[in-house]
Amino acid sequence: MQEHLRGQTALVTGASSGIGAATAHRLADEGANVALVARREDRLEALADELEAGHGVETLVHPADVREETRVDDAVDAVAERFGRLDVVVVNAGLARGSDVTSMTTEQYRTMMDTNLDGSFFLTRASIPHLAESEGVLVFLGSFAGHYPRPFNPVYAATKWWVRGFAHSVAASAGEDGVAVTVVNPSEVRTEFAVEGETFADRFDAGEVTEPEEVADAVVFAAKQDNSAVQELNLYRRDKFSGW
Numbered sequence: 001m002q003e004h005l006r007g008q009t010a011l012v013t014g015a016s017s018g019i020g021a022a023t024a025h026r027l028a029d030e031g032a033n034v035a036l037v038a039r040r041e042d043r044l045e046a047l048a049d050e051l052e053a054g055h056g057v058e059t060l061v062h063p064a065d066v067r068e069e070t071r072v073d074d075a076v077d078a079v080a081e082r083f084g085r086l087d088v089v090v091v092n093a094g095l096a097r098g099s100d101v102t103s104m105t106t107e108q109y110r111t112m113m114d115t116n117l118d119g120s121f122f123l124t125r126a127s128i129p130h131l132a133e134s135e136g137v138l139v140f141l142g143s144f145a146g147h148y149p150r151p152f153n154p155v156y157a158a159t160k161w162w163v164r165g166f167a168h169s170v171a172a173s174a175g176e177d178g179v180a181v182t183v184v185n186p187s188e189v190r191t192e193f194a195v196e197g198e199t200f201a202d203r204f205d206a207g208e209v210t211e212p213e214e215v216a217d218a219v220v221f222a223a224k225q226d227n228s229a230v231q232e233l234n235l236y237r238r239d240k241f242s243g244w
Contacts, residue, residue, distance in 0.1 A: 003029075003031030005027060005030040005031050005032035005220075005223065006030070006031030006032070008134075008136075009032060009034075009083040009085050009087050009088070010089070011037060011076070011079050011086060011088070011127070012024050012036060012090040012092060013037045013038065013066055013091060013092050013093035013119070013123060014066075015037055015044060015092070016036075016038035016043035017038075017040075018212050019186075019212045020038065020090070021047055021212070022211075022216035023090055023092065023215070023216040023220070025051065025216065026213070026216040026217060026220045027088065028054070028059075030220060030223075031057065032088065032223075033060075033083055034059050034060075035060040035061075035075065035083075036048060036061050036062065037063075037064050037093075038063065038064070040063075041061065044061045044062075047059075048060075058082075060078060060079060060082050060083070062075040066093045066119030066120075066123060067115055067118055069122050072119070072122040072126055073122070073126050075126075076123070076130065086127060086131060086136060087134045087136040088136055088137050088139070088223045089124075089127045089131060089136070089137070089138050089139070090219055091123050091124065091139065092141045093115065093119055094115060094119075094159070095111070096112065096153060096156040097109075097111055097112045099152055099153050100152060101154060101155065109155060112159060113159065116156075116159035116163065117159055120140065121166070124138065124166075124170060128177075131177075131179045132177035135177075135179065135180075136179060137179070137181075137222060137223045137229075138167075138170070138174070138179060138181045139184060139219050139223065140163055140164075140166075140167040140183045141163075141183075141184055141219075142163050142164050142167070142183045142185040142232075143157075143163075143187075144185055144234075144236055145157035145160045145161075146163060146164045146183075147185060160185075164183055164232075167183045168181070168183070168231075171231070175229070180225060180228070181231075182219075182231065184215060184218045185233065186214075186215050186218075186235040187235065187236045210237060214235060218235055221233070
């Protein structure tokens with residue numbers, strides 16, 4: 001295996017499962033040391049053991065809720081102190097709560113906005129100075145919902161439109177400092193991500209929709225570019241537009 005990212009350091013939020021865990025595996029497979037950030041410490045510790053045993057890389061476990069500004073800052077500082085550099089940041093943590101506007105509670109609304117918007121902002125703000133030093137890569141997990149208006153879960157869709165707009169605006173400013181910014185937009189991914197109480201892992205059989213490893217491959221493809229930036233990658237299931 002060609003270890004293109006050997007000696008580099010990556011930070012992944014939402015790393016305890018799904019796309020985040022798959023991305024951590026792929027980054028480690030490319031030789032990167034990986035900092036794992038999520039709320040479930042036990043899962044992070046188990047994943048760290050897998051990465052170190054399976055890929056011979058170093059890991060850093062930092063339990064944190066991305067809604068908490070100081071915890072995000074602490075995570076980035078811990079990476080810089082431990083590894084002396086930060087090369088790849090994957091803004092992956094996100095959630096969906098509620099469905100239509102009339103039935104969504106204010107608590108559900110604020111939790112989703114705080115996670116998907118504030119969490120992305122806090123991590124970007126803390127990471128940009130380090131990525132400028134390494135001429136690194138910042139990857140945001142967007143969504144099909146961030147491209148196409150939908151009749152259900154409009155607040156979630158709006159957060160993903162915000163993520164795309166924010167990412168592209170950051171690219172315009174940070175590019176001058178050598179920072180590459182990419183947005184990866186999958187349609188449904190077979191993970192623990194839940195809509196209206198049902199996870200996509202339960203709703204879809206293997207092969208029906210995108211797998212977490214496919215999204216991880218897209219993230220790593222963006223991270224491996226040396227002299228260019230992958231602006232946006234869309235990973236839509238093949239029948240996504242049937243019946244439109």
